[in-house]
Amino acid sequence: MKFAIVVGQFYEELAERLVISAKEVFEAEGGEVDLFVVPGAFELPLAAQYAAESGRYAGVACLGAVIRGETTHYDYVCTEAARGIQDVQLKTGVPCAFGVLTVENMDQALARSGGGKRDSGAHAAHAVLALVKVREQLSG
Structure with missing residues (x-):
């Protein structure tokens, strides 16, 4: 089975x-993994959609981090990344997991x-x- 990250x-x-x-978990189950890199969390939903719609993957793990700053940018990026990833899996039927850290600081991010x-x-x-x-x- 193939998975996308x-x-x-x-x-x-x-x-x-x-x-x-994430790769260790997939490979421990005998899965093959392809990795796709995007600039940030906001771009994850479209990349997940590309992977899901390709028909090549049993599932997609969406990973990244958003650390709260001094502006409301954090709220928009977190909300839209989560909504977008959820929309992709509901639209395509391909599991897309939300592995995006949404944290207050780097210490919290490192711990997760x-x-x-x-x-x-x-x-x-x-x-x-x-x-x-x-x-x-x-599916039977």
Whole structure:
């Protein structure tokens, strides 16, 4: 089975950590992974749509990070990334997991990326796998 990871690289170190853990989960289940990099979280929904509509992937893990700053930009990016990713999976039927860190600071981001029980990259991959399993069960 093939999976896509789309990642916003605005915070490069965080993106790398999230990708490593998501990739490990997919590969542990025997999956192949293709990686697609976009500038930031706002671009994730369209990249996920491209991957989902290609017909090549059983699911898509959407990864990235948005850290609150001094303006309302954070709110718009978080809301639209989440809504857009949800819209893609509902429109296409291809599981698209939201593995985007939406945090207050870098310490919170580091705690939620790469290892540990709050690893958003791994959680996103597990969510995709769970939805793929449900789809298989319901399709007969």
